[in-house]
Amino acid sequence: MLNPCDPAFVARLEALLPPGRIIAPEPRHLEEPRGRWQGRAGAVARPETTAEVAALLRTCFEAGVGVVPWGGGTGLVGGQVMTGGPAPLVLSLERMTRLRGAFAQENALVVEAGMILAEVQAEAARIGRLFPLTLASQGSCRIGGNLATNAGGVHVLRYGNTRELCLGLEAVLPDGTLFNGLARLRKDNAGYDLRDLLIGSEGTLGVITAASLRLFPVPAAEVVALLAVPSPAAALTLLSLAQERLAGMVSAFELIGRTGFDFLAETLPAVRPPFDPVPDWMVLVELGLPQGLEPQAAMAGLYEAAAGRGLVTDGVIAGSVAQGRALWQLRELIPEGNRRIGAVSSHDISLPLSAIPGFIAAAPGAIREFGAFRVNCFGHLGDGNLHWNVFPLPGHGRGEHEAVRERVKDAVHDLVHSLGGSVAAEHGVGRLKRGDLARYGDPGMLAAMRAIKAALDPRGIMNPGAVLD
Amino acid sequence: MLNPCDPAFVARLEALLPPGRIIAPEPRHLEEPRGRWQGRAGAVARPETTAEVAALLRTCFEAGVGVVPWGGGTGLVGGQVMTGGPAPLVLSLERMTRLRGAFAQENALVVEAGMILAEVQAEAARIGRLFPLTLASQGSCRIGGNLATNAGGVHVLRYGNTRELCLGLEAVLPDGTLFNGLARLRKDNAGYDLRDLLIGSEGTLGVITAASLRLFPVPAAEVVALLAVPSPAAALTLLSLAQERLAGMVSAFELIGRTGFDFLAETLPAVRPPFDPVPDWMVLVELGLPQGLEPQAAMAGLYEAAAGRGLVTDGVIAGSVAQGRALWQLRELIPEGNRRIGAVSSHDISLPLSAIPGFIAAAPGAIREFGAFRVNCFGHLGDGNLHWNVFPLPGHGRGEHEAVRERVKDAVHDLVHSLGGSVAAEHGVGRLKRGDLARYGDPGMLAAMRAIKAALDPRGIMNPGAVLD
Structure with missing residues (x-):
């Protein structure tokens, strides 16, 4: 059983650290973007060094006080807000934002966990390299949170999830032990x-305090296109064609369903898609190319080959960086349109690529018994990661469907699971999907997870109630 | 304390499984390629299904009998041979070699752990895809062993270590629990x-029984060159230049020191390098290119740009697939030359790229006090992974240096560690480097490793004496 982070414990922490490190919780430390949960906390600690993080954890471990690590607060599954139980200490990394080293020749950057993702991208650019993690929240999320949640985004297809962008970590384990694994090595089996x-x-x-990150060469040229495709199956065949022609230089391959643009027309009418009428399915393709390939010609060559096979029916190839940005902006506004309409239930799922057309065809039927809905299906098709989100019909509100929300979610997740997919693709488990993990998770995996959790955090102080019960 | 795999226990196992699964150890199950250790075993089990592996582990776990998982027997650090303590059961995956599924559109292959690596490559090729793991032992090592050791090889620079080539695993945990994580998902945070x-x-x-592997598109064109470089530092600058021009399409970047070719001239005089005199340092570069780039022209463009900056002084660009193979063969024969000379001490190390020139300059001085030696330095420069191997002078034998072998190794490893490197880069820890791990490993990491080992394998039956004491 945990103990609360009460005034006496707060006083202990204040005596431990330099002045100003422990503050009362501010609203931002207790909120989350979807407004579903209200967190609670006895105090917020803002350590400035790894040694201070270690001192905090050691003290919390001894006292049996829960600790909720806090990055940018942008997580979508409630991993950053503890809503019940004894009030925890929120441990914010917001003051650990230093660049520890930049190594262009090594394609490596060593940063503290509190650095904002956009700053990490900028530090990489400063030495002529690319840090490819690209998220809607990049202006406010922090790299430690990206690592803790293994964040995904639009460039996973080419460069991998956050896990694959990390060479090494520095972290503090639950009992305050320092783990120094901050190597800049591409091969290390020790x-x-x-x-x-x-x-x-x-x-x-544990708490990640710093990371050594993997950088990449900046492609010599980039080109973006928005292509109309006859079906999701055609989109997948187009992806194979693109990868075969271009040896893996497809940097992004995003599916956009017509509903996404319908929502923009309803809620942000100034935004104009380049098609009229808007086709049912589109893909946004980004290529990152070497010297010697002319980018528009490479995309046009792909378009022609695809058109000859009936895989695309129309398309816009950006002729400039600004046009490419404008196409990306259409894609990036889709979540904003979703927010303005207001979802009944949102699903961050992944599937084996070959199961996607079948899922898209079957999923509306799986929720039909719960009412009449609109579905916005979009996402990172190249990764098999869809956001399949359910909305009320025009003129209706999400509140009308509150009673069936859980059943809608379960019906979608049951279908995903039956097709070999994951119901926690890129946003993590947090507190939102703890029940889903218990329901769908492999029993052997869950047993091993519990054994590891008990071994490293025997008092259960770290982010209590997240991921596991 | 473990119990031996004695005749009574062997009889129990025989009763558990269909006939023929349990055999007496054959010499191949007890040997290892460097001839340093002689393993022992009470019996060898050759299960044909995952359920049989689970039954075996459950029985060994209950009885406290040690289990040594065995793949192709090609490991170089003694991970596959238990030399002391109560005789273990060797659990060979050699009969679990099935292809469970091939998914070209998904770039995925699901195979059992006993499949020979060359077979995995062939299955990928059969569906028009590339499985890029490429090792000297690929004709006899098995994918389960590659995964268990996170094997490296010559294509890590572009495609990653074995870990990064795996989407999911099926495994049996020490107590016989099945872990079914054989998903074909690119994003899964559950x-x-x-x-x-x-x-x-x-x-x-635990024992890996099957894996879902990541495949890649086959590059539209490949080209290989052997380039003379003035120094290791110039080689690294050349690597940066190549990556910047080619957006990461450098598939291999191997360093070759003159000593490697000297050894071939001594031991395999029919093999002729394309340079006379042989330069001190060379790199073998492989590019894998998209459609639209002419491969010889791309390599020639790189050569000219590099020559203009003084980064290369001479070179041979393969004009055909056969010529490219011939250049690769020179690289691949270097370990054979080493074997024929006979090393005093071999080191599989990795370093931050920027530390490599300093290491290469300083390392001979670090071993000078132990005698007069020749050094063959070669390896996967793009990964910071060198094989820095120490040999006797001509006319002398390795036996003369037996007394200083450990001290030579320690001096090299001390230097590597002081530069932020790893002394177990791509071959693993096994039994050879258990002492090195204890000596150089981060104390926090070692404490967490022991806690995890105790949590998942409380009786310590799995590969006793490997990695940890």
């Missing part, structure tokens, strides 16, 4: 892979 | 990353 165990564990096994 | 914990754990946390 010991178990604690790095990847901590990445994606959502703050339940 | 739970802790057991996959990557098992990968590289060298059979100490």
Whole structure:
């Protein structure tokens, strides 16, 4: 049983650290973007060094006080807000934002966990390199949170999830032990892979304090196109064609369903898609190319080959960087349109690529018994990661469907699971999907997870209630 | 304390499984390629299904009998041979070699752990895809062993280590629990990353029985060159230049020191390098290109740009697939030359790229006090992974240096560690480097490793004595 972060404990923490490190919680520390949960906390700690993080955890471990690690607060599954139980300490990394080193020749950057993602991207650009993690929240999320949740985004297809963008970690384990694994090595088989165990564990096994990140060469040229496709199946065949022609230089391959643009027309009428009428299915394709390939010609060559096979029916190839940005902006506004309409239930799912057309065809039928809905299906098709979100019909509100929300979610998740997919693709488990993990997770995996959690955090202080019960 | 796999226990196992599964150890099950250790075993089990593996582990776990998982027997650090303690059961995956599924559109292949690596490559090729893991032992090593050791090889620079080539695993945990994580998903954040914990754990946390592997598009064109460079530092600058021009399409970047070719001239005089005199340092570069780039022209363009900056002084660009193979063969024969000379001490190390020139300059001085030696330095420069191997002078034998072998190794490893490198880069820890791991490993990492090992394998039956004491 945990103890609360009460005034006496707060006083202990204040005595431990330099002045100003412990503050009362501010609203931002207790909110989350979807407004579903209201967090609670006895205090917020803002350590400035790894040693201070270690001192905090050691003290919380001894006292049995829960700790909720906090990055940018942008998580969508409630991993950053503890809503019940004894009030925890929120441990914010917001003051650990230093660049520890930049190594262009090594394609590596060493940063503290509190650095904002956009700053990480900028530091990489400063040395002529690319840090490819690209998220809607990049102006406010922090790299430590990206690592803790193994964030995805639009460039996973080419460059991998956050896990694959990390060479090494520095972290503090639940009892205050420092793990120094901040190497800048591409090959290192000295010991178990604690790095990847901590990445994606959502703050339940320790606090990531710094990371050595993998950078990439900046492609010599980029080109973006928005292509109309006859079906999701055709989109997948187009993806194979693009990868075969271009040896993996497809940097992004995003599916856009017509509903996404319908929502923009309803809620942001100034935004104009380049098609009229808007086709049922489109893909946004980004290529990152080497020297010697003319970007418009490479995309046009792909378009022609695809058109000859009936895989595309129309398209716009950006002729400039600004036109490419404008096409990306259409894609990036889709979540804003969703917010303005107001979803009944949102699903961050992944599927084996070959199961996607069948899922898209079958899923509306799986929720039909719960009412009449509109569906916006979009996302990172190249990764098999769809956002399949359910909305009320025009003139109706999400509140009307509150009673069936859980059943809609379960019906979608049951279908995903039956097709070999995951119901927690890129946003993590947090507190929102803890029940789903218990329901769909492999029993052997869950048993091993519990054993590891008990071994590293025997008092259960780290992010209590997230991921596991 | 473990119990031996004695005749009574062997009889129990025989009663458990269909006939023919349990055999007496054959010499191949007890040997290892460097001839340093002689393994022992009470019996060899050759299960044909995952359920049989589970039954075996459950029985060994209950009885406290050690289990040594065995793939192709090609490991170079003694991970596959238990030399002391109560005789273990060797669990060979050699009969679990089935292809479970091939998915070209998904770029995925699902195979059992006993499939020979060359077969995995062939299955990928059969569906028009590339499985890029490429090792000297690929004709006899098995994918389960590659995963257990997180094997490296010559294409890590572009495609990653074995860990990054794996989408999901099926494994049996030490107590016989099945872990079914055989998904074909590119994004899946539902739970802790057991996959990557098992990968590289060298059979100490369970037995990998099957894997879902990541495939890649086959580059439209490839080209190979052997380039003379003035120094290792120039080679690294050349690598940066190549990556910047070619957006990461450098598939291999291997360093070759003159000593490697000197050894071939001594031991395999029919083999002729394309340079006379042989330069001190060379790199073998492989590019894998998209449609639209002429391969010889792309390599020639790189050569000219590099020559203009003084980064290359001479070179041979293969004009055909056969010529490219011939250049690769020179690289691949270097370990054979090493074997024929006979090393005093071999080191599989990795370093931050920027530390490599300093290491190469300083390392001979670090071993000078132990005698007069020749050094063959070669390896996967793009990954910071060098094989820095120490040999006797001409006319002398390795036996003369037996007394200083450990001290030579320690001096090299001390230097690597002081530069932020790893002394177990791509071959793993096994039994050879257990002492090095204890000596150089981060104390926090070692504490967490021991806690995880105790949690998942409380009786310590899995590969006793490998990796950890």
